[in-house]
Amino acid sequence: MAQFNLNVNGKTQQVDVDPSTPLLWVLRDHLDLVGTKFGCGIAQCGACTIHLNGTAVRSCQLPVSAAEGAQITTIEGLSENGDHPVQQAWMEHDVPQCGYCQAGQIMTAAALLQQNPNPSDEEIENAMNGNICRCGTYLRIKAAVKTASQKL
Amino acid sequence: MITSNKLNRRSFLKVSALAGGGLILSFNWLAGCKPEEIEEFGLPKEWFRLNGYIKIGENGLITIMSPNPEGGQNVKTSMPLIVAEELDADWKNVVVEQAPLDTDNFTRQFIGGSQAIRIGWIPLRTAGATARQLLINAASQEWNVPAAEITTESGYLIHQASNKRAHYGKMASLAATLPLPENVELKDISEFKLIGKSHKNVETKNIITGKPLFGIDYKKPGMLIAMIIHPPAHGMKLKSFDDSAAKNLPGIKGIFEFKSLQDDYSRTFFDTVSFTDLIAIVGNSTWQVLQAKKAISAEWEPIQSYEEKRDQFGNPTTRIVPAGLESEESQRVKMEAAAKSPRTFRKDGNPEQAFQNAAQVIERTYEAPFLSHNCMEPMNFFAHVQGDKVNCAGPLQKPELTEQALSQRLGIPVENIEIEMTRLGGGYGRRSYAHWLVEAAVISQKMNAPIKLIYTREDDMSGGIYRSRYHANYRAALDENNQLIGFHVIAGGLPENPLYPDRFPAGAVDNYWAEGWEVPSNLTTGSFRAPRSNFMAAVEQSFLDEVAEAAGKDPIDFRLELLKKAKTNPVGERNDYDPERYAGVLELVKSKSNWGQTPAGISRGVSAYFCHNSYAAQVVDLKVENGEVQIDKVFNAIDCGLVVNPDAAKNLCEGAVVDGIGTALFGELKFNQGIPDRMNFDQYRMIRSKEAPKEIETHFVESQEDPTGLGEPAYPPVFAALANALYQATGKRFYNQPFIQELNG
Numbered sequence: 001m002a003q004f005n006l007n008v009n010g011k012t013q014q015v016d017v018d019p020s021t022p023l024l025w026v027l028r029d030h031l032d033l034v035g036t037k038f039g040c041g042i043a044q045c046g047a048c049t050i051h052l053n054g055t056a057v058r059s060c061q062l063p064v065s066a067a068e069g070a071q072i073t074t075i076e077g078l079s080e081n082g083d084h085p086v087q088q089a090w091m092e093h094d095v096p097q098c099g100y101c102q103a104g105q106i107m108t109a110a111a112l113l114q115q116n117p118n119p120s121d122e123e124i125e126n127a128m129n130g131n132i133c134r135c136g137t138y139l140r141i142k143a144a145v146k147t148a149s150q151k152l
Numbered sequence: 153m154i155t156s157n158k159l160n161r162r163s164f165l166k167v168s169a170l171a172g173g174g175l176i177l178s179f180n181w182l183a184g185c186k187p188e189e190i191e192e193f194g195l196p197k198e199w200f201r202l203n204g205y206i207k208i209g210e211n212g213l214i215t216i217m218s219p220n221p222e223g224g225q226n227v228k229t230s231m232p233l234i235v236a237e238e239l240d241a242d243w244k245n246v247v248v249e250q251a252p253l254d255t256d257n258f259t260r261q262f263i264g265g266s267q268a269i270r271i272g273w274i275p276l277r278t279a280g281a282t283a284r285q286l287l288i289n290a291a292s293q294e295w296n297v298p299a300a301e302i303t304t305e306s307g308y309l310i311h312q313a314s315n316k317r318a319h320y321g322k323m324a325s326l327a328a329t330l331p332l333p334e335n336v337e338l339k340d341i342s343e344f345k346l347i348g349k350s351h352k353n354v355e356t357k358n359i360i361t362g363k364p365l366f367g368i369d370y371k372k373p374g375m376l377i378a379m380i381i382h383p384p385a386h387g388m389k390l391k392s393f394d395d396s397a398a399k400n401l402p403g404i405k406g407i408f409e410f411k412s413l414q415d416d417y418s419r420t421f422f423d424t425v426s427f428t429d430l431i432a433i434v435g436n437s438t439w440q441v442l443q444a445k446k447a448i449s450a451e452w453e454p455i456q457s458y459e460e461k462r463d464q465f466g467n468p469t470t471r472i473v474p475a476g477l478e479s480e481e482s483q484r485v486k487m488e489a490a491a492k493s494p495r496t497f498r499k500d501g502n503p504e505q506a507f508q509n510a511a512q513v514i515e516r517t518y519e520a521p522f523l524s525h526n527c528m529e530p531m532n533f534f535a536h537v538q539g540d541k542v543n544c545a546g547p548l549q550k551p552e553l554t555e556q557a558l559s560q561r562l563g564i565p566v567e568n569i570e571i572e573m574t575r576l577g578g579g580y581g582r583r584s585y586a587h588w589l590v591e592a593a594v595i596s597q598k599m600n601a602p603i604k605l606i607y608t609r610e611d612d613m614s615g616g617i618y619r620s621r622y623h624a625n626y627r628a629a630l631d632e633n634n635q636l637i638g639f640h641v642i643a644g645g646l647p648e649n650p651l652y653p654d655r656f657p658a659g660a661v662d663n664y665w666a667e668g669w670e671v672p673s674n675l676t677t678g679s680f681r682a683p684r685s686n687f688m689a690a691v692e693q694s695f696l697d698e699v700a701e702a703a704g705k706d707p708i709d710f711r712l713e714l715l716k717k718a719k720t721n722p723v724g725e726r727n728d729y730d731p732e733r734y735a736g737v738l739e740l741v742k743s744k745s746n747w748g749q750t751p752a753g754i755s756r757g758v759s760a761y762f763c764h765n766s767y768a769a770q771v772v773d774l775k776v777e778n779g780e781v782q783i784d785k786v787f788n789a790i791d792c793g794l795v796v797n798p799d800a801a802k803n804l805c806e807g808a809v810v811d812g813i814g815t816a817l818f819g820e821l822k823f824n825q826g827i828p829d830r831m832n833f834d835q836y837r838m839i840r841s842k843e844a845p846k847e848i849e850t851h852f853v854e855s856q857e858d859p860t861g862l863g864e865p866a867y868p869p870v871f872a873a874l875a876n877a878l879y880q881a882t883g884k885r886f887y888n889q890p891f892i893q894e895l896n897g
């Protein structure tokens with residue numbers, strides 16, 4: 001066990017965990033931030049996507065020791081009132097079905113638009129291809145990313 | 153107007169008990185609210201419960217309970233919407249709350265069979281209408297005017313003559329004390345204000361802000377995390393294990409062997425489970441438990457064949473579970489043998505003769521592999537057993553039917569078990585088999601602590617309850633005028649027979665024969681989105697495409713011709729479809745897709761099917777370039793009766809199409825010595841963003857019929873529409889799923 005100071009959603013928080021613990025489980029078990037989801041644990045599904053210094057990262061693969069000092073943003077901290085342009089677009093298109101994958105989808109989409117505010121259809125597909133949606137909401141996801149990019 | 157008093161009386165039992173006091177505070181109020189609207193309206197100080205579904209605050213805010221578990225079918229929006237319609241409420245001022253499992257107040261609280269709206273249609277409306285009448289009666293007393301002169305509008309009671317007007321909250325406290333009206337009038341469909349218009353999902357805001365909605369998010373003070381280890385192969389059981397390297401790891405509280413179901417327990421329909429001897433690992437946090445799980449070494453041994461007791465809806469039966477470690481090949485041998493001696497399920501006319509007299513016989517064989525449900529939220533459940541009381545919470549499809557197994561196993565009466573239903577991160581049939589709930593409770597009992605059991609993705613994908621492996625052989629006889637004079641299907645599976653003997657084209661062919669078979673196995677299988685239909689539609693609709701071609705007919709016209717016969721001159725009496733509605737979706741998809749005018753560079757295929765009381769027809773437009781399939785567009789034509797919430801219905805149909813295309817192209821799981829060859833998403837290929845259709849257009853048949861199933865019916869036919877389009881693109885027929893292999897091979 002070791003102590004880590006993490007900057008999560010703009011707040012510094014201290015946790016005492018094994019250094020190998022993936023950030024995913026630190027967020028979920030120790031910081032009560034359960035919006036970030038566990039889907040596969042092997043970087044295949046994207047349910048655990050967060051932002052590390054603004055870049056989309058799979059938190060199931062990121063040991064907590066590598067996250068110290070970085071700006072960590074989770075779905076809970078993406079916006080104050082749930083009104084990030086991507087979240088607004090998700091509301092407008094009423095994207096979710098079961099909803100389980102959606103936090104990861106939104107975090108991936110938000111990071112994409114941060115880096116590329118005007119992505120082409122192909123760029124959207126490429127960026128979103130790492131996030132599985134078992135319910136098959138891909139078309140609405142793409143449409144919502146488009147809408148969000150127009151709002152930015 | 154319809155007069156109805158059919159609502160189960162139990163739904164109102166609680167009214168008198170609450171009368172007078174009338175106040176109920178909702179325990180998970182915030183989880184269900186739509187924050188922005190409540191800010192406008194304000195929280196009420198008091199709630200008055202008018203029946204099992206409805207509570208009204210003194211300020212006019214209304215809470216409607218959603219009885220069924222929600223896993224993406226949108227019932228949490230559409231079921232309360234139906235109540236609100238008859239209550240004549242303003243949807244803006246309605247808050248939806250998930251009801252717990254409560255068999256006194258609700259019936260049929262489960263997901264499965266796409267029947268929630270169909271069966272709930274009258275009870276939900278009656279609940280709304282009864283509460284509305286109670287409010288009118290209260291206003292009639294209060295204002296001293298005849299009830300018949302009082303009208304309602306969007307949450308207000310109005311007496312025109314005396315110019316009186318009050319919101320529902322003003323009359324709620326009195327209404328809660330009044331006797332229940334015996335007969336209430338339901339609205340005529342033409343009077344609907346909410347039903348038939350699109351309303352946003354009540355939970356979207358909570359989903360997109362990461363609120364703890366799912367079972368896996370559940371947390372209680374002092375809660376420990378538990379995981380299990382099950383045998384690596386089906387047909388194996390635990391012999392011994394060594395936890396010396398695991399038990400002293402940090403945070404580990406207990407490692408032990410346990411039995412989830414007793415050997416002599418008579419299992420009910422949904423008590424299917426692959427492994428009942430398990431190792432439990434319990435600790436403070438998920439990562440610590442995962443480390444300990446990896447540090448345990450276990451020895452396994454083959455099972456002997458055994459007799460399993462089953463309770464078939466009240467009838468005790470047994471089945472022999474065979475020993476053996478099954479492999480792709482060993483299964484094939486057994487399936488081929490079983491296919492040689494099928495049982496007849498239906499025979500019309502003289503099929504043998506028809507095939508003898510035929511000018512042309514077409515015969516084809518189809519196969520589909522095991523599938524894993526792969527809900528994105530891994531299996532999990534919270535349980536806290538304290539003495540003879542059980543509290544549990546989590547995602548499951550059939551809470552009512554799981555209670556029994558839990559009660560038996562723990563020796564605790566059903567009345568002492570409380571199940572809180574969380575949102576499901578997908579179900580698709582998998583969460584009907586809730587052995588993990590029992591496992592969680594047994595672990596909690598042993599640890600004497602609240603625990604949350606979590607499966608890893610590997611635990612889930614290798615743990616059983618798969619879609620069965622299927623096989624079908626079809627023959628069609630055409631006479632010299634290219635009329636279909638004989639049709640013969642032999643379908644079977646390991647372990648489940650998928651045959652539906654009374655579905656189309658039964659009833660449309662004079663000489664018809666349906667046979668089926670099955671092979672026993674120790675692999676556990678169960679319901680999978682549109683059970684059995686997901687295979688039968690795929691193969692029957694592919695086969696009909698080939699028969700139409702052999703007859704030199706357009707595939708839609710060919711089906712319509714058969715449906716015409718089924719309508720005007722049906723063969724047999726058990727045909728379980730309505731030929732007119734079936735033809736209706738084909739006509740609709742034909743016109744919407746401009747059938748006959750295929751866009752340049754595109755190949756298209758069509759398919760149609762009836763299941764779960766609804767009809768679906770689809771056209772798939774695609775191209776194949778360098779072995780890659782690009783799906784340009786899918787047209788859906790659906791007849792599910794009256795559509796309650798059209799945009800949500802479209803979302804579901806789009807999902808079914810994407811899911812069906814993904815499964816048809818990539819879905820597969822095989823066994824080698826009892827071990828599944830896929831354990832996680834690096835091996836099990838799921839459809840992704842790039843492979844999804846570029847566009848999906850969904851059209852509903854305009855209908856005044858009562859609403860029917862929607863979550864499943866759009867799924868089965870798309871397999872065949874895809875196969876038929878792939879044939880147009882490649883000149884190759886696709887007989888074996890997943891298609892990607894034949895496409896690349």
Ligand code: FES
Nearest residue numbers: 039040041046060
């Ligand atoms: S849980 Fe991290 S990618 Fe699936």
Ligand code: FES
Nearest residue numbers: 098099133134135
């Ligand atoms: S909405 Fe269910 S997995 Fe994406």
